[in-house]
Amino acid sequence: MKKIGNIYFIAAIAVIGGGLFGFDISSMSAIISTDPYLCQFNQQGNDPITNKCRGPDSMVQGGITAAMPGGSWLGALVSGFISDRIGRKTSIQIGSVIWIIGSIICCASVNIPMLIVGRIINGFSVGICSAQVPVYITEISPPSKRGRLVGMQQWAITWGIMIMFFICYGCSYIAGTAAFRIPWGLQMLPAVLLFLGLLFMPESPRWLARKDRWEESKAVLSLVHGHGDPDSVLVSREMADIREVVEFERQNADVTYLELLKPNMINRTHIGVFMQIWSQLTGMNVMMYYITYVFTMAGLGEDVLLPSAIQFIINVVLTVPALIWMDAWGRRPTLLVGAFFMCLWMCINAGLFAVYSRPPRPYEFPSPSESMAIEGAPAKAVIASTYLFVASYAPTWGPVSWTYPPELYPLRVRGKAVALATSANWAFNFALAWFVPPAFEKQTWKVYVIFAVFLFVMFWHVFFLFPETANKPLEEIVAIFDYSKPGSVKYIGTPAWKTGNTRREALRLERGDISAEEKIGLEHRDLK
Template sequence: MQYRLLVSGDRDHFTTLDFDPNMKRLSILADYPAPFNASWVDRISSHSDIDYLVGLSEGEKVGSLYSFGINHARGSCRVTSEQPTLGAPAHFLTLRDNSALALSTYLGGSIALYPISISAENEMILTDEPRTELFPEFPYKIPGHGPNQSRQQQCHIHQILEDRRGLLYAPDLGSDRVWIIRRDALRMEVCGWLACPPGTGARHAVFSPDESVMYVIGELSHTVVAFDLSSAPANAILPIDGFAPNIIPPSIHPDHHLMLDASELCLHPTNPNVLYVSNRWSRHIAQRQPELKDVPRDLPTGDDIAIILLRDDGKKVKTLKHVRTNIDVIRGMRLSDDGKYAAVVGQEGGGIEIYNITGKAGDIWSLQAGLSEVTKAIGLVAFMNSTVDRQGEARANIVNSDFLLHTPHFVPMLDNHNKKTQNVGIEHREDNISPIDSADPFDAENIAYGPSGFKGLIAAPYIFGVSFLASLAGFSFGYDQGVISIILTMPQFHNVFPETAPSSPTYGFSTGFMTGMLELGGFIGCLFYPYLADRYSRKWGLSIAVVFYTIGAILQTAANNYATLVAGRFIGGIGVGTLALGAPLYIGEVAPPNIRGSLLVLEQFSIVIGAVLAYWITYGCRGIKSEWAFRLPFLLQMPSALIVGICIHFFPFSPRWLSMKGRDEDALAALARLRRLPPTDNRVQQEWKGIIADVKLQQAIRSKMHPGVTGVKLEVAGWIDLFRQKYRKRTMVALAIPFFQQFSGINAFVYYAPIFFQALGQDTERALILSGIVNICQLIACIGTVLCLDHFGRRNLAIWGGIAMGIPHAIMAGIVGKYHSSWSSNTGVGWFGVALVYIYVLCYGFTYGPLGWTLPAEVFPSGIRATGIGAAVATNWLANTCIGFSVPQMQVSIGFGTYIFFASWCFIAAIFSYFCVPETKGLTLEQMDSAFKDGAAAEELEIRREVVKEVINGV
């Protein structure tokens, strides 16, 4: 996903910026002419295609409060109303009931309420009704100067906050108090205050998530104090004892502490036990003041961010550390709503920087991007959600705007070239439009249902249960893949099916044909499952798959002749193919965005764990003297699949499938049930609209591409589309990578590992144990899959993965060819061959293992993505079938040539990837067009705008 930022300040324009975390790039989206120089700006409402904002213009005695509208389609900005302020305005807050704005002034010390209304022209305005003003210094006048005489001669209110009870809190630097103000409509009265220690200089404050604690930063003392708000408002509420962390950076010499001004503090949005505090190091100001005679002229640049880790109750400090930035005189700090990124901005230098926040405690900051050319002015920045307006154009939607960031006006360095910002109106860029995927066109991937990762799974037990049940289908798939390798070595099995015995003249063909029938069935199953899933639902599709799977398991268990066994493998394979597609499809459509990735990884783990358990269960059964040595492992295929087929009906239908059937209200009810939230919840509503939009988009694209075509003809047309000129290169990549995935030889080792290890000089018993470790290596590689995929990118993994897999194969070909008849005297070489097998399996798991499933899902535009993925999966199964059929015969016929065969395909994969596979990680539709040089998504983007407008206006 991408993040949007808004910048304004002491200049004649507003700027929206885009931060792409995948590309680590910060760039300008558009400039809007501004009617005034703003010291603060905040979005308060949206109407039609216009965003309404309010801004402040400073003045020592009289400032101004403006309401204005930005029309993103026209790239214009127009003032709708203006009101004077008494003193220099510092901050304002939109009240929770949206009746008025609360404004504070830092010179004059007043708090005022300005009513909001809609004009006859249907515009948001600040009304001409009398405003209400409150002067905390009367009757609470400061008795003389504060400890810092130059800064504490009068009330100096920097901020206003409002709690859930409607009480206002106003930190007052001049009086070392945070005023508590009770409001009745537009009437205000002071009902108490929080008493900061003398000389604190209260500047900014933030509530704990439950509003039981308030944290206050002292600009003059460089400390954070905390107040317990659990009791009723009263005069002189004292700070929590022992809570006063000093945030002065250790790099600042004590003689220069006078030049520090603590600025803002933020609470981590998903980890309430982490506070971030900025402390601006005003070296430029100090150097310009002659009375500060001993200030060095070569002071280091860059301000610090203090990271305060709190204990669970939020009332005690656990640890404190500092992060050094490249910003001079920090005047703002803002965290994205997901807590992954922080924007830091400066008044005197450094411009704006974006940091990635990682670590369990959120205490690791790494610089991602920045724009550094600045001029000496103050502006504002806010992280925003990327969304789409009613005209289908990209719109920046400011969220959680209690803290907007002060930042300098700057002349950005874009793409490493000095380019001055100009008022050129809105710059139309298709990559501004949020991608519409299977979840949400309104950037629903960032809906805050809860934390991600393990914590998110624990916080969502219902959806975890739904997904865990569905993942048993993956377990069944993995079990069926892993059960055959040891069975093929059992004398009990050879006695019943002599065609598969090594002594049989048809051994190679019969073994390969029987094994490969599962993959052929999987190929057939993956072709017709999409029809089942769309026609009868994802749930019934899984149940039908279980029927095939169970019939196949019964036939394999009861078979007394080769033909029945082959039939059982084929029918069971149909079930395996459908389960392999059905489980991740259902999980992906019911999982919330914040843990979807984790739940899909859970499904992958289930496949690998199924294969591991199948192997070791079969290994344990081989000691049974009767035919149950192989019949029992075949029989144990059934329980997990039957649990899925029956229990899946106790859970909701996929909301996406319901929407596809025109049952939008049922989709909303199912989504609310899955999220354990009421249907009216904003997050549920947003995700629901996103699902509807995506369904309509698919229908609109198909209708546009094939007008008047329906039914089977439309399905056939979709397959033909894959090979049209504008999609041909994408289809080639999407089919080639799964092909190379299988022809690298992975399932040769999964199915026939004991045979390979015996060919390396290992005895039967040892070969069986070593074969079990192959599956464990796959499990280890599965853990690192996501890390490798996202860290190194798709293209690099495709190139270097092919090379890394080809080298072990090539070396094995050499040692098997030279030592195949003398392993007894060259046992060390044999063990080296075993190590090479494991190296190959690990390299596969980290590279082509995930690539075969990821790349096909990324390269196609929405209109043909489902068909393209189906073709890629079918290619995977077909290639898998070829490997299953051919490897036993290859081992018999060409011996070490089998390794040469696989090595050749690995190196061909690397060469193909170098010349044909572009990097696709994190690319938008338009960027994917550029990568493939085909313009395939251009038409889709136009359809997308119309669909989004229809959904917003029609839902």
């Protein structure tokens, strides 16, 4: 079957796997406050005064929401074994089939246990795709475009959130359970497109090389990077680097997760895991899942869905600057700027709710998690700062959190290492999704303070310990950490804040703007 070599088209198909997560976020966010959902899963019975369905209590609703990231945690861990054995592309296709099965169960759910089972299965799929899509794109992308292309995963998530939210908004006018069954059924379609689209995509050239399929590996690099020319400078350089790394790694045994804790690997393991943990502790996904709670408390009442959609539009639009300029900005500055501004908006929201909110009147709000009421100008300020929080996350931590971890690891451990880092993302997503409804109920505005503290700490963690990886070939990034390899580039004694962005050199190589002596050297390394 003829394979497509346009790197942007390859990335656009692959990141549909990220879009599946976006579909889940907004389907829960838009549905949990609607009457059909509350009545179908009416654990608490009807309100004695209004006779309206009260739905699940805050702990159970947190568990329903958290079922998806709980399944994702397990899926992410398993994905490393699947990906290393059968390939990056095939593992993503398996994830798409599992998503279809989970969506069918969710769509047909008649009670809370059935809904939770469907969401766990969906989560297992998202865990596989969210871990292996960045690995696949990282291993197939040229260095100067890697950040942009992997960052498309976050853009796909934002599109998934927005599209599903408007589908749910339209279906909210339908009477009965069709109001949520139709959206949960339609979310199968992207998975079908992902499975079929990947049939026409090439496999990762680095995975092929590790399986001793050298001709196929070079053919993929020629197709994707050399525009069909196997003698292109970039193809020669990458084949030489891949061959050198693979031959070096042949001296080692098969990889286990325990290897990621060895002294020569623990630093980058810690960075990759914390990259994903911090991306959750920003509070962004919480804002997405439970935004209807926040806006209801801010006085928007039954008109909460449309204002909530504005933040999803902001999320889509403001992810675009990162796709265009993230490789030029570098990873470190992008993360630091994002953490600073998100901390600022969290502090403002905490202050507004602390000073101006009041306890809700009896039966004022349908959910006990809607534990504060704020009105007038302070309520508008809460809405504005919430939008600004999303605008700060979208071009910074959103795309970089998926781009950064796959860049840190050598080929031999990359599949399992990214799976471990992504599993940390889902473990904290699970905990926060379950924690936030009862936290809003019991801790009220202090929830914002908790996230502000996390953001303050992550700013300094990134500043002191996260090195720059933008525009560096993957094999060169390995050398930053690998002090034992002969001829490695050593940054011993160089603090993380002094590691620089090498964009100019990466662009020069891709243009073929190198001397004849350099080209001969690359060709000689490739022949070796």
